[in-house]
Amino acid sequence: MALLRLSSIVSVKLRYVWQKPKSSLLYFRRRIPDDVKPLLAAAGSPHAGKIHYVVSLQTSDPRVAEPKIAKLVKQTDEEWEQLRNPTREGVQQQARELLAQHGIDPSNLEETPEGALWAFESVLEAQLPQSVRESEHITGSQLDRYLSPAHAAAFQMLQGRVKFTLAECVTQYVKARPDTEKDANLVFGYLFAFLGERPGSPAKTRDIRSIKRPDVNNFVAWLLEGKHSEGGKGVSTSTVSRYLTTLRAAFTRAIRENELGGENVFTSVEIPKAGKDVTKRETFTVDQYQHLYRAIDSHTAAEGSDQLRCILTLVAETGARLAEIVGLATADAHTRAAVPYLDLREHPWRSLKTLGSVREVPLTPRALEAVRAAQRLAGDSPFLFPAYTSADQCRANSASAALVKWIQGRDGLQGTKLGNHSLRHGMEDLLRAVGCPGDVRDRITGHKTPGIGAGYGEGFPLQMLAEWLTKATTRLATEAQ
Known part of the structure; x- marks a missing residue:
């Protein structure tokens, strides 16, 4: 720890600071731990063979110097921890750096001078025990076990033996994009199940480059035929397209970040009869809304308020997605504001579909009544609908199944295929019918508004949104009310 003078009467002690004799320039100097020293040598670090990690702070x-020192302490801690417990990505990065130090570009070996390759082979050979160097029976991949992780990875790169498994692909993808975990695990689970039926190595440990285009096309057919399902029910072409989007993104990231080279086999996949199996989702008409509201009012009058009917009312009166409503925290409902509203935002237990889904939605009189009823039912719970939401999850699917069954059993709605999402489509129609501008509709429902200008400014005042919602829902007044 150096004692540094700031003035004739003020001095300060700084740890990890060192000065050369007769120089005012400050250096960061930290002793390299004994267990890290051999790891630095194995990784080909420029600090290999040294006792201290020394860097000029470029100041006196x-x-x-103080903030620079704090940054370097954090940096060295991370580097040394990575050397002690290397991740696969860390080892691969060390291997690339090791090759670069010897003038070798693993992505362009054809242009690498032979002298550089021979020199690096000598470096690898020097790491091997004498008995291994003299053996004529240990070659190729068998040598990996005698090398440090970084040198072994570099050796694999030179020989084109770098393997990146499907399991590593999904793990790396989810780590980079945590919000995709549920969908990614589902889709890769189907891919593992499909590949498990094929000859060869276990699916999860297969190199992603071993997946060929015929595998992809057969996987698509396998999904369409319902072979992934116990009941044998196939999925729609739009669902297959969504699955392929996830796989394409994961493979693209793996190929790019790990410099694997080659094409992504999930790019431009043709799905037989794509889009021809789409069935138009039914949407609520004004008459059907009135039947629904009469049914809700009748149920409430006979049995009192309950969470499902409150959820249904809020979906109908706001046009929000079901999960957006089910996953509300009690603090998200602002019933005492000048314009009562719901604050739709991300929560650990419930994400939102897009960035545009984060918004404030005004409460109509009927919606406000439903929120207050839900608050009474929730009691002291931090969740507005605790029967369907907890700190771990938002069970919107459970609420959806119960509500769809109930909706389709009401007078005037029987025999339809109306569901919760039909109310979202219905709100678009209601707003459109009263002349609500498209960008205002998008703000209320959380859809992305096209055009660059949509991302500028603060958006629309809550009062304006409330006025359009009131105009749209006034048409739904029934005799029962």
Whole structure:
């Protein structure tokens, strides 16, 4: 720890600071732990063989040096921890750096001078025990076990033996994009199940480059035929397209970040009869809304308020997605504001579909009544609908199944295929019918508004949104009310 003078009467002590004799320039100097020293050598670090990690701080002012020191302490801690417990990505990065130090580009070996390759082979050979160097029976991949992780990975790169498994692909993808975990695990689970029926190595440990285009096309057919399902029910072409989008994104990231080279086999996949199996989702008409509201009012009058009917009312009166409503925290409902509203935002137990889904939605009089009823039912719970939401999850699918069954059993709605999402489509129609501008509709429902200008400014005042919602829902007044 150096004692540095700031003035004739003020001095400061800074740890990890060192000065050369007769020089005012400050250096960061930290002793390299004994267990890290051999790891630095194995990784080909420029600090290999040294006792201290030394870097110039490019200043003689301790006040300027202090934040730089804190940053370097954090950096060295991370680097040394990575050396002690290397991740696959870390080892691959060390291997690339090791090759670069010897003038080798693993992505362009054809242009690498033979002298550089021979020199690096000598480096690898020097790491091998004498008995291994003299053996004529240990070759190729068998040598990996005698090399450090970084040198073994570099050796694999030179020989084109770098393997990146499907399991690593999905793990790396989910780590980079945590919000995709549920969908990614589902889709890769189907891919593992499909590949498990094929000859060869276990699906999860297969190199992603071993997946060929015929595998992809057969996987698509396998999904369409319902072979992934116990009941044998196939999925729609739009669902297959969504699955392929996830796989394409994961493979693209793996190929790019791990410099695997080659094409992505999930790019431009043709799905037989794509889009021809689409069935138009039914949407609520004004008459059907009135039947629904009469049914809700009748149920409430006979049995009192309950969470499902409150959820249904809020979906109908706001046009929000079911999960957006089911996953509300009690603090998200602002019933005492000048314009009562719901604050739709991300929560650990419930994400939102897009960035545009984060919004404030005004409450109509009927919606406000439903929120207050839900608050009474929730009691002290931090969740507005605790029967369907907890700190771990939002069970919107459970609420959806119960509500669809109930909706389709009501007078005037029997024999339809109306569901919760039909109310979202219905709100678009209601707003459109009263002349609500498209960008205002998008703000209320959380759809992305096309055009660059949509991303500028603060958006629309809550009062304006409330006025359009009131105009749209006034048409739904029934005799029962």
